[in-house]
Amino acid sequence: MSDFDVLSRAGVDEAVFDLRPDYRALLIAVDGLVPGPSDDTSEALLQEAEESARLALAQYPVEELPHMASWREAYRAFGAKPQRTRNSAEALLRRAESGLPRVNRLTDVYxxxxxxxxxxxxxxxxxxxxxxxxxxxxxxSEQFDTTAAGEDVTEHPTAGEVVWCDDIGVTCRRWNxxxxxxxxxxxATTTALFILDALDPMxxxxLHLVGDELVRNLLPLGPEVQTHRRLIVAGRGAANDE
Known part of the structure; x- marks a missing residue:
């Protein structure tokens, strides 16, 4: 299945839009990536992110940042407790003051x-x-593969939980x-999928500007990097943009 085919077949159930009609998913598939360790470019971007977080959190607690507040409301709507299970962006923002993780140049960028x-x-x-x-x-009933106490385990989401999945099982629990x-x-990743999750007030x-910046920073990660994009929005169809 090509990157374009994957994106054209991707979907968001109406039950999710019923929960948050303002939800939008921007999916970006990237092929031709050349794996590599963290480098000077990704380090500079992480330092920019750490400084951005410091400035933002000097004005508001993380839970009062407008987009983070919206995600906390979304978590409560399907029964999750955002104080215990934070969305991925809030978790990173909370880590930024002490330093974001340095993993590899692909992970560092996103x-x-x-x-x-x-x-x-x-x-x-x-x-x-x-x-x-x-x-x-x-x-x-869906399966989710993770680790607990250093051991491989299979968990199951709670009924009603919002999850990303494919034909085998859950790929991401509690939305993000x-x-x-x-x-x-x-x-060893050479083909990646990036999912950008947005709620009002974004x-x-x-959202597209964020996608543009992500792509701009991914294009140098290989001589033949190609990207495909799809925006999924409630009630307004979807736009594809190669």
């Missing part, structure tokens, strides 16, 4: 963009997907809280 723009942004190894990504409200091991980025234009 973590930095997430912090700078205060948006949950997930990165997945698209080559490990089976079928297309879908955002659903779980029935509780924790990714599964099977599809996580690794040091606008579509702002």
């Amino acid at each position: 973590n930095a963009i997430s912090v700078i723009h205060q948006i949950p942004l997930g990165g997945e190894d698209l080559g490990r997907y089976r079928g297309a990504p879908r955002l659903i409200r779980a029935d509780g 809280w924790r990714q599964g091991r099977r599809t996580q980025l690794n040091d 606008t579509d234009d702002e």
